[in-house]
Amino acid sequence: MSRGTIVVTGADLAPQALALLQGFEVVYAGKAPQEEDLVALCRKHxxxxxxxxxxxxxxxxxDAAPSLRVISKHGSGTDTIDxxxxxxxxxxxRAAVGANAAAVAEQALALLLACAKSVVQLDARMRAGHWDKATHKSVELNGRTIGLVGLxxxxxxxxxxxxxxxMTVLGHDPFASSLPTYIRSVDIDTIWRESDAISxxxxxxxxxxxxxxxxxLQACRRGVMLVNTARGGLVDEGALLEAVRSGQVAAAGLDSFAVEPxxxxxxxxxxxxxILSPHIGGVTGDAYVNMGLGAARNLLDVLQVETQSA
Structure with a gap:
C-alpha cells in the first residue's frame, strides 16, 4: 500500500535517497519545471x-496539493519557497543544511583563486600564443584580508x-555563535571597508x-575581489559591472545570478x-547524494511525526 506521493521538482534523485523513500510513489517534474507544470502535477497526484x-x-x-505536509529542499537555500x-x-x-557545504566552499575557493591568479585570462593568452611571464603579476592571498558575509x-x-x-578572516553574521578563533566577527560596514576580497x-x-x-562597492578598498556562490539577488549586477569596468573591483567570481539560467x-x-560558472557550486557527485539523503530524511521526520501524532 502506497504511503503517498512525493513530487520531485527535478528529473532524478539519488538512489540512496530513493531507498529511504520506499513505499512512496515518487513523481518527477523534469529538469526545468514551471509553476503551471507543478500545479498540474500536484492536482493530478x-x-x-x-x-x-x-x-x-x-x-x-x-493549494493544488491539499494533502501536502512538507516541502523539503534538496540543498540549503529555501528562498525559492514561499x-x-x-x-x-x-x-x-525543511532544508538539507550543510549537505553541500564542502562542495560550495570548494567552488568559492576556486573562484577566489581564479580571480587572484588570473587563471582564465592567462589560459586564454597561452592558447593565443602569448607568454606573459615577464609582464604579469598575480595577487598573493597570504596576508590579505577576506570578508565573509554569512557564517x-x-x-x-x-x-x-x-x-x-x-589570510585574515573577517566575518559578519548576526545569527552565528561559537565561532572559531580565526574568524573575527565584525559589522557589515567593516567587511566593506577592510576586506581585500569578499565572499x-x-x-x-x-x-x-x-x-x-x-x-x-564604493565603500570597499579599490581593487577588491568579490565571490558569490550564494544567491544572485544579493548583488546589483549593473553596479558590479560598472565597478569592474572602473577598476574599483579588480575581479569577480560568480556562481549565481539575478536571472537563471x-x-x-x-x-x-x-x-x-x-569569472562565471552556472550555479554549480553544490553540484558534485557527493553533494548530489548528500542533498538527496538530507531532503528525504527531513520529509520523513515530518511525516513520521505527523503519523505518530494522528
Whole structure:
C-alpha cells in the first residue's frame, strides 16, 4: 500500500535517497519545471511532500496539493519557497543544511583563486600564443584580508580554507555563535571597508537583496575581489559591472545570478575580469547524494511525526 506521493521538482534523485523513500510513489517534474507544470502535477497526484530541486514553490502550487505536509529542499537555500504561504497553510519547510557545504566552499575557493591568479585570462593568452611571464603579476592571498558575509556551514568551511592560506578572516553574521578563533566577527560596514576580497555565503532575504550595490562597492578598498556562490539577488549586477569596468573591483567570481539560467547575450560575457560558472557550486557527485539523503530524511521526520501524532 502506497504511503503517498512525493513530487520531485527535478528529473532524478539519488538512489540512496530513493531507498529511504520506499513505499512512496515518487513523481518527477523534469529538469526545468514551471509553476503551471507543478500545479498540474500536484492536482493530478495530490502529494504529501515536495522535494525541491529546481523551480519555485508559490502558494498556488501548495493549494493544488491539499494533502501536502512538507516541502523539503534538496540543498540549503529555501528562498525559492514561499515560506509565508507555507506557514499559513500549516506546511513545514525543511532544508538539507550543510549537505553541500564542502562542495560550495570548494567552488568559492576556486573562484577566489581564479580571480587572484588570473587563471582564465592567462589560459586564454597561452592558447593565443602569448607568454606573459615577464609582464604579469598575480595577487598573493597570504596576508590579505577576506570578508565573509554569512557564517553558516558553508561560510565557516570556507573560512577554514582561507585561514589555512594565511589570510585574515573577517566575518559578519548576526545569527552565528561559537565561532572559531580565526574568524573575527565584525559589522557589515567593516567587511566593506577592510576586506581585500569578499565572499557571500548568506541566504537571500527581503532585507539583504541588492546588498552589494554602488554604495557598498564604493565603500570597499579599490581593487577588491568579490565571490558569490550564494544567491544572485544579493548583488546589483549593473553596479558590479560598472565597478569592474572602473577598476574599483579588480575581479569577480560568480556562481549565481539575478536571472537563471543566464541568457546570451549578457553584459558579463564581455568582461574578462568576471569569472562565471552556472550555479554549480553544490553540484558534485557527493553533494548530489548528500542533498538527496538530507531532503528525504527531513520529509520523513515530518511525516513520521505527523503519523505518530494522528
Amino acid at each position: 495530490d502529494p504529501v511532500a515536495i522535494i525541491v530541486r529546481y523551480g519555485k514553490i508559490p502558494g498556488a502550487v501548495m 515560506q509565508d504561504a507555507a506557514r499559513a497553510r500549516g506546511i513545514q519547510v 553558516g556551514a558553508i561560510g565557516q568551511r570556507f573560512a577554514r580554507m582561507c585561514d589555512a592560506m594565511g 557571500l555565503h548568506c541566504p537571500l532575504t527581503a532585507e539583504n537583496r541588492g546588498m552589494v550595490n554602488a554604495r557598498t 543566464m541568457t546570451a547575450p549578457h553584459p558579463f560575457h564581455g568582461e574578462p575580469n568576471i
